[in-house]
Structure formats: structure tokens, C-alpha cells
Amino acid sequence: MPLTDQEIYELLKKLTLEQKIGQLNMVGGSIYTEFKPEEQDELLKRGLIGSMMYANPKINNTLQKRHLNSHDNAIPILFCADVIHGAKTNFPLPLAESCSWDLDLAKRSAEIMALEASALGVRLTFAPMADLAYDARWGRNVEGAGEDPYLASLFTKARVEGFQGPNRENIDQFHVGATIKHFAGYSYVTAGKDYNYSSIDDRTLKTKVFRPYKAGVDAGAVSVMTAFNDIHGIPCVSNEYLLKDVLRKEWGFDGVIVSDYSSIRQNITQHFDANEKEAALSSLKATNDIDMESRIYTEQLPLLINEGLISEDELDEAVFRVLKLKSRLGLFDNPYVEEKREEKDFETEKALNTAYESAAKSLVLLKNNDGLLPLSKNSKVALIGPFANERAVLNGSWTMGYNDHTPTICEVFSAKRHSFAYCKGYEKDKLLTTDVTDAVTKSDVIVACLGHEASLSGEAASLSKIELPPMEQKLFDHLLTYKKPIVVLLLSARPLAIKEITEKANALIMGWALGTKAAEALVDTLYGKNNPSGKLTMTIPRNAGQCPITYNGYQECRPYNPKDYYTANYRDIKEGPLFPFGFGLSYNEYRYGKPTILNQDIRFGDVIKVSLPIENNGEYDGREIVQIYVSKQSNRPLRPRLELVSFEVVNLKSHEKRLITLNIASVNLAYENEDPRGEYKLFIGPNSVDTKELTINII
Numbered sequence: 001m002p003l004t005d006q007e008i009y010e011l012l013k014k015l016t017l018e019q020k021i022g023q024l025n026m027v028g029g030s031i032y033t034e035f036k037p038e039e040q041d042e043l044l045k046r047g048l049i050g051s052m053m054y055a056n057p058k059i060n061n062t063l064q065k066r067h068l069n070s071h072d073n074a075i076p077i078l079f080c081a082d083v084i085h086g087a088k089t090n091f092p093l094p095l096a097e098s099c100s101w102d103l104d105l106a107k108r109s110a111e112i113m114a115l116e117a118s119a120l121g122v123r124l125t126f127a128p129m130a131d132l133a134y135d136a137r138w139g140r141n142v143e144g145a146g147e148d149p150y151l152a153s154l155f156t157k158a159r160v161e162g163f164q165g166p167n168r169e170n171i172d173q174f175h176v177g178a179t180i181k182h183f184a185g186y187s188y189v190t191a192g193k194d195y196n197y198s199s200i201d202d203r204t205l206k207t208k209v210f211r212p213y214k215a216g217v218d219a220g221a222v223s224v225m226t227a228f229n230d231i232h233g234i235p236c237v238s239n240e241y242l243l244k245d246v247l248r249k250e251w252g253f254d255g256v257i258v259s260d261y262s263s264i265r266q267n268i269t270q271h272f273d274a275n276e277k278e279a280a281l282s283s284l285k286a287t288n289d290i291d292m293e294s295r296i297y298t299e300q301l302p303l304l305i306n307e308g309l310i311s312e313d314e315l316d317e318a319v320f321r322v323l324k325l326k327s328r329l330g331l332f333d334n335p336y337v338e339e340k341r342e343e344k345d346f347e348t349e350k351a352l353n354t355a356y357e358s359a360a361k362s363l364v365l366l367k368n369n370d371g372l373l374p375l376s377k378n379s380k381v382a383l384i385g386p387f388a389n390e391r392a393v394l395n396g397s398w399t400m401g402y403n404d405h406t407p408t409i410c411e412v413f414s415a416k417r418h419s420f421a422y423c424k425g426y427e428k429d430k431l432l433t434t435d436v437t438d439a440v441t442k443s444d445v446i447v448a449c450l451g452h453e454a455s456l457s458g459e460a461a462s463l464s465k466i467e468l469p470p471m472e473q474k475l476f477d478h479l480l481t482y483k484k485p486i487v488v489l490l491l492s493a494r495p496l497a498i499k500e501i502t503e504k505a506n507a508l509i510m511g512w513a514l515g516t517k518a519a520e521a522l523v524d525t526l527y528g529k530n531n532p533s534g535k536l537t538m539t540i541p542r543n544a545g546q547c548p549i550t551y552n553g554y555q556e557c558r559p560y561n562p563k564d565y566y567t568a569n570y571r572d573i574k575e576g577p578l579f580p581f582g583f584g585l586s587y588n589e590y591r592y593g594k595p596t597i598l599n600q601d602i603r604f605g606d607v608i609k610v611s612l613p614i615e616n617n618g619e620y621d622g623r624e625i626v627q628i629y630v631s632k633q634s635n636r637p638l639r640p641r642l643e644l645v646s647f648e649v650v651n652l653k654s655h656e657k658r659l660i661t662l663n664i665a666s667v668n669l670a671y672e673n674e675d676p677r678g679e680y681k682l683f684i685g686p687n688s689v690d691t692k693e694l695t696i697n698i699i
């Protein structure tokens with residue numbers, strides 16, 4: 001049972017100053033490499049290791065035991081890890097999984113990640129990331145749920161619920177605490193460069209950026225991580241407006257705030273604080289509770305308290321929150337992990353089935369000319385490219401799970417006995433022309449496995465060019481010379497500017513980094529066992545020069561008009577993205593009829609009801625994601641030109657026709673503290689561009 005607040009205070013009172021400060025110190029696994037065993041024992045004995053990033057049941061248990069036996073007041077160590085898309089079974093990276101628009105699936109995936117992570121001894125994950133995708137150059141978009149605040153909020157909530165289970169006050173041994181990160185606005189780093197400064201106006205913060213973090217907090221996340229960047233010129237870790245005014249006061253967050261890795265120290269690098277003492281002071285004053293790996297709190301807080309710059313009450317508040325987190329996680333009842341759990345909890349049948357479901361629903365069909373896909377069972381395939389027989393690209397960055405349990409595309413082709421000839425395509429900077437010719441001439445269709453290797457997305461993986469690497473482009477150009485139909489499987493955790501491929505390939509699948517079951521889902525899709533249904537949650541630009549580009553910016557003052565020179569566009573590329581937000585095809589065509597409003601007078605708070613005839617005009621059963629966007633016709637200040645307010649997942653059998661009712665909560669249409677009344681246009685369709693329009697009035 002979790003401790004009562006009174007019991008936590010009693011415990012707190014027993015701790016020495018040093019032991020209290022130790023609770024605010026989080027170390028990485030480097031404790032094993034940097035410190036000799038006797039030094040480790042010394043740290044443990046003094047109670048200086050409150051939490052630690054490590055995921056190994058045996059080692060965690062041994063360390064916990066050494067610690068708990070080392071002194072009377074020993075408080076269990078909290079073990080944490082970045083469980084981003086799986087602890088053993090690899091699920092699709094979160095950006096990919098958001099393309100399923102399946103919230104229940106995201107919750108189930110997170111729950112399985114929690115089961116496996118907790119079997120490794122982890123009790124807190126640094127996920128979900130609630131940063132909105134903003135700039136395709138930024139490598140970390142892969143960890144979030146795309147660019148739309150409404151959808152990202154729903155995903156953040158689903159993931160928190162999956163990680164933590166139903167009761168945040170009493171998180172069981174098979175779940176883990178969730179950390180909403182990176183608060184706030186980490187994705188808005190200038191020019192998409194990781195670790196850069198940011199500049200976000202207040203309105204964007206409140207109406208877009210904050211929303212997914214708040215959804216995570218409202219869903220009960222027990223912890224929040226501060227972002228590396230600054231807001232209004234103040235590094236997030238020391239930002240009192242963000243942490244005290246917004247997070248704690250306005251949103252009522254009573255959990256733990258943890259800094260990002262070494263970010264307290266970075267205050268000095270950025271010339272915000274002059275020295276370690278100032279950095280500790282500004283961070284603790286802002287109520288940042290845990291110092292991740294700066295090792296500044298342990299050195300500086302004793303001095304600051306001695307000098308009266310921080311009161312012991314302020315310190316106690318932070319320590320209380322950490323103890324409360326440990327109690328919520330059941331650490332006082334059971335600080336150890338049962339070491340044998342791995343036998344029953346790793347890669348269960350349920351985990352593998354869910355990973356397959358997630359991979360199959362998250363891939364996005366971007367082009368399919370003349371119904372080239374699905375391939376007939378008898379087609380002979382030339383499987384070409386650097387990623388046709390490569391594993392790591394399918395797992396993607398932040399993989400802590402098994403890499404080698406993920407079959408490659410070639411391996412799945414073999415296992416499923418599909419007829420194919422394989423060739424890598426090039427070595428270093430030389431095309432393997434003879435091998436390619438050999439493979440292609442034996443085949444009816446080319447499946448080119450192109451993309452970006454895993455290390456080109458994730459942390460510290462910003463790119464100024466987001467095209468294919470030159471050798472892959474050369475290979476593609478060479479493949480075109482055979483004049484055979486080409487399907488491109490694009491394996492890249494991030495959106496790529498692939499204008500030429502989009503124009504010249506006959507079919508194109510965004511295959512992301514889909515995890516353990518990636519290849520099976522992709523191959524099943526090629527052969528029609530899976531009918532694609534994923535829709536992009538991040539705009540794909542034509543080139544990096546368009547970045548940042550999202551569907552929900554403000555309307556330009558002179559929207560593009562090809563007949564008018566003086567309108568918004570770039571002179572050197574076609575206007576608009578390569579693929580818009582919400583886009584994704586299937587093997588069917590879904591026909592949307594005319595939507596009709598069913599309500600008479602709509603008052604703010606009502607549910608708006610729209611009926612929509614929809615037909616699956618194809619041979620496959622399918623799953624269509626009907627999207628509803630809004631545009632308010634007059635508002636001060638401006639609002640985005642289009643905003644997703646609702647969506648409906650509709651399962652339709654082959655040739656099924658149905659009249660569906662869309663229920664749209666009118667509260668989703670308005671902004672807090674702004675007059676909700678007025679004229680709105682609703683846009684309903686299969687993506688953010690091909691929509692049918694309706695006008696409504698909220699009275």
C-alpha cells in the first residue's frame with residue numbers, strides 16, 4: 001500500500017540533510033564505469049543515489065540490496081529508463097504508431113512496454129514525449145505523436161494510461177510511472193537543430209504547444225521532464241513561469257519534475273547562471289526536483305541551505321515529492337524485481353501480436369498507381385537496396401529491446417516462400433550494376449528498400465538535408481532504367497523529402513521504423529494480407545527549405561494563387577507539402593458523400609452531429625480514418641487556418657456503403673478565454689486537403 005502523506009513526512013523527518021539531497025540526485029549507469037566498488041558503496045551508504053538510469057534485474061536488485069543494507073534510513077533507489085517504443089519487444093516508434101490514429105492500440109502497446117520494462121527492474125520511464133512535431137529537420141520528432149495538438153494530446157493520454165495502469169496513487173509492479181517530456185517546446189528549437197535555443201510566442205505556447213503536456217498531466221503522469229531549451233529566454237529547468245505558474249499552480253501537478261540530462265549544468269554553458277551554485281539555486285527555486293546527471297545538487301544544495309538562500313522547507317517539498325513518487329510506485333513495499341519474470345513477461349504472444357497490429361496499422365501507403373499493389377502471389381520480386389536485408393533500420397533509434405529478434409525483409413520473404421531475388425544495390429560509393437541486372441531481369445517487379453539508417457533520427461540527429469543519401473538516389477535512378485514497375489518501401493523513422501521518388505516510383509509505402517514485426521507487416525501489405533490504413537500525422541515537405549511546415553499554421557495574408565505573382569510561395573518549388581497531414585491511401589477507394597448537419601441551433605457545449613454517407617468502393621475490407629477540421633471565420637487574435645477537432649475510425653467491408661454519424665464536441669472548436677460564438681467552417685474528408693465543406697454557427 002502507498003504511504004499516507006503523514007507517513008511520508010515522518011520518513012522525511014528521519015533523513016539527514018545529505019540523505020535528503022541524495023533523493024534529488026539521479027545518476028546514469030556510468031556509476032559502474034566511473035566509480036570503483038568501494039566508491040559506489042560510499043555513495044550508497046551516504047544515501048546519495050536517489051534514482052538511477054539502469055535496466056537489469058540482477059544488477060538493479062544487487063545494487064538495491066547493497067544500498068538498503070548500508071544504513072538505517074535507506075530509501076529504495078528508483079530505477080528509470082528511456083522506454084520509448086519497447087523494452088524487449090520493439091513497437092513502432094511513437095511517431096509511426098500515431099499514424100494508426102488508434103488510441104486503444106497505443107495504450108495497449110504502452111502497457112506491454114511497461115510489463116517488459118518492469119520485469120527489467122525499471123519503475124519509471126522517460127516517456128511519452130509530448131513535444132509536437134514542428135520541423136522535419138529535427139531528429140526527435142520520431143518520439144512524439146505528430147504535429148497536431150488535438151491528436152497528440154489523445155496519444156499522450158493513452159500512453160500515460162498504458163504505462164501507469166488505472167491508479168496513479170498505487171502503480172502496480174507490472175506498470176511503470178510515466179514522464180511527460182520535454183516541458184516545454186523542445187521541438188521548436190530554432191532551425192530544427194537539436195539543443196538549439198527556441199523562440200515561441202505566448203499564443204502558440206498556450207493554444208498549441210502546452211496542450212499535449214497538459215493532457216499527460218491530466219491523465220495522471222507522475223513525473224514531468226524539463227526541456228533543454230529556453231522559453232522567453234529562461235532555460236526550462238529554471239523557468240518559474242513554466243514550472244511554478246503553469247505546471248504546478250495552473251495545472252495542479254503534484255508529481256516530480258526531473259531535469260533533462262545534465263541540463264542544470266547547461267545553464268552555465270548558456271551563460272544563464274554564472275556557476276554551479278547559481279544553477280542549483282535557480283533550478284530548485286523553480287521547483288525542479290531531480291537533478292539528472294549534473295551532480296550539481298549534491299554539491300551545491302548543502303551550501304545554499306547553509307547560507308539560507310534555500311530554506312529547508314523548500315528542500316523538504318522537493319524531497320517529499322520524490323518520496324511520494326516512490327510510494328506511488330510501491331517501492332517501499334517492494335523495492336526488488338522478481339528476477340524470473342523475464343521468462344513469462346518478455347516477448348509474449350500478446351506482445352508480438354500487438355506489435356504486429358501496430359506495425360500493420362501504422363505504415364502509410366503514399367502512392368499506388370494503377371493498383372500495382374497488392375502484388376499477386378506469383379509475382380517475382382527483385383528485392384533491392386541497402387535495407388532489404390537490414391535489421392537495425394526496422395527497429396529505429398532508442399531501441400533497448402532485442403535487435404536480432406527482428407527479421408529482415410529478405411528473411412520474411414524467405415519464410416513466407418515468396419519468390420524473390422535479392423541484391424544490396426551498392427557498396428560504398430559503387431553501384432553493383434551486374435548484381436542488380438541479374439536480380440531485376442529475373443523479376444516482374446522491383447521492391448526498392450530505401451531510406452535512412454536508424455542513427456539518422458532520434459536525439460542529436462538533426463539534419464539540414466532530409467532527402468535520400470546520394471548513393472540511394474543513384475541506385476533509384478539506375479533502377480528506373482530497367483523500365484519495370486517499382487515499389488519503394490521507405491524505411492526511415494522521420495519524414496523524408498522524396499519528391500523524385502514520389503513522382504517516378506509506381507508505388508510508395510512509408511515504412512517508418514516499425515519494430516520487431518516491421519518486415520512481416522510490410523511484406524503482408526505488399527501481398528494484400530494487410531490493407532494499409534495509416535494516415536500521416538506529420539506533414540512531409542518537398543524540401544528542407546520549406547521547414548517548418550505544418551498544416552495548422554495561420555493563413556498567409558496572401559494565400560497562393562498561381563495567377564497572381566504577389567502571393568505566398570517559393571519561386572523554386574511547387575507550393576504546398578509533398579504529402580499533407582492526414583494523408584494515406586488504402587487498396588480501396590473510399591467515396592465520401594455529401595455531409596449534412598443534423599442539429600438546428602448549435603450552442604457552445606452541444607455535440608454537433610453530422611451525417612456522412614461513405615462507401616468502400618473496393619475489393620478489400622478496410623479501415624478508413626474520417627477526419628474533421630475546423631476553421632473559425634473571424635477571430636481576434638488569428639487562429640490557425642485549419643485545426644483537427646475530431647476523427648472517426650470506420651471499418652467497412654468490401655463494397656459496403658453506410659451512413660455514419662460524426663459527433664463533434666463543440667467545445668473542441670473554441671479556445672479557452674475566447675468567445676466561442678460565430679461562424680465556423682467544418683472540413684470533412686480523408687486528409688487535411690481533400691475535404692467537403694459545411695458552414696455552422698455557434699450561438
Ligand code: NOJ
Pocket residue numbers: 082126181260261459
Ligand atoms: C536526454 C534526452 O533528451 C531525454 O529525452 C532522455 O530521457 C534523457 N537523455 C535520459 O536518457
